[in-house]
Amino acid sequence: MIMKQNKQSTKILANVKSDFPLFANNQNLVYLDSAATSQKPQSVINAESEFYKTTNANVHRGIYKLSAQATELYEQAHAKVAQFVNASKEEIIFTRNATEAINLVMYSYGMHNVNKGDNIVISILEHHSNFVPWQQLCKAKGAELRVIAIDKNCNLDINHAKSLIDDKTKVVAVTHISNALGTIVDVKTIANITHKQGATDAVVVIDASQSVPHMSIDFKQLNADFMAFSSHKMLGPTGIGVLVGKKQLLKNMHPFLYGGDMIRSVSIENTTWNDLPWKFEAGTPNIAGAIGLSVAIDYLKTIGMKKIQSHEQELTTYALKELAKISGLTIIGNPTHRAGIISFTIDGMHPHDLASLLDSENICIRAGHHCCQPLMKQLNLTATARISFHVYNTKEDIDKICAAMKKAQQVFA
């Protein structure tokens, strides 16, 4: 029965690759680096181009029809993202990327709410983008940085989290899915612990960069206060990311950047701020990017997040099985819940050398520290090779990389 379902999901997604022109332009490319950035379907590429060809004008400014149309499309993009993650439109702030979204929270919330003697709790799994801002905030404020550990299978240690979060905890910032290892973190439990044990104003920040592109996410259900993700990892364009924040918090927060569009009125003496989300979107935004992102969401929804997730689960299970057949290959971590990301090392061959040899076979993988140097140090590794999937990947991709890795091993034998 399970087999039958698997076959079905593969069949449904069999023709997806043809939606992505990059694959037509790079014959026989095996792209296994979607955790770094995803490829873009034709519809997304067209959306940006069409906007510039037919509707381009600045938003929230012009009286003329064209500006009104551009504004409507831009605002619809907020609404589409809001609906996609179950938040309200005012709670969706467009940034450049997830990194900027997290920095926005650090500057506009953290700088004004974290004080000497407080603590901030992050995890060892964090990408530098959800690590360095909090580390630097702690340094600036004389607050303590606490780091949740992982267990031997690379699951986040929830009991350790419980022991670290206390009434001096002002921010808990954790990733939903480890970009380096694929571990899915039970962020809802972390959020519940924080709101029970943390300071009354403690907030939970979730880095959802690796989850929103691959599974159905409900911001309200996660019980988080802020959530960040990037368009380019979810089949959308680069240069646009999203901060989701609880309305009540965003209302009381200081602006992040000052300038045009984020103001209500300006006098020589003073300025008042625009409504949400515009208060946090200073300057001319990435209008075409927002529209591209909304079309990417349309694309994801047409296939269905459940189908995407089960397709990637199927690929992951298959890849783990096939990788285990390669002698000298060690898979890093054995988390209870794993997304479509697998990190590994091969005896006697540095991941960069492996990546170069695979590149000569038109296979794209990531090799390095994955912007997770504290994690790598903890695991006593300098680098790993990483493969990651999205909707366009197939079992054939996995067969090709396994064959190519065996050949690469011969070079280094």
Place this chain on the structure above:
Amino acid sequence: MRCHEESAAGVRMKSQIPNSKNIGTFDGVSADQMYREHILDHYKNPRNHGTLATKNTLHMHDVNPLCGDEIDMYVEIKNNKISEIKFSGKGCAISQSSASILTEEIKNGKKDVTDITKLSREDLQDLLGINITAMRVKCMMLPLKVIKMIIYKHLGKEPNTEE
């Protein structure tokens, strides 16, 4: 034949690039041109590997932040020449073989330290006798960068940041 010893720095000697180990159907140019037998040999059996700890030892460490390659260089300079050199490090075949080949080339007073500071990317590539893909140039250059840092410090000069 160890071509890197024959190809003097600054002189392009493509014809002397040694035959690659049979890499089978790795038909793309990049890997075929990088992972030649002598590179793999230096990677597996690095020359001048280790540390120095005399009172004259100059030591520096650097990493390639993109990929985490690490190199420690231990150098002794006498009469403006490198009298002894050792390296240790962690990293890919390109960075580690580059360190091995480069230290062989410049030790025992073969070169004036000021000449070493003038070694370019092209010189090092010729010395290694391989073509390097763009993304791996930093791996190859790291050992040379650390040696240059030591020499500049020894000479009391500011490093040339354009290198």
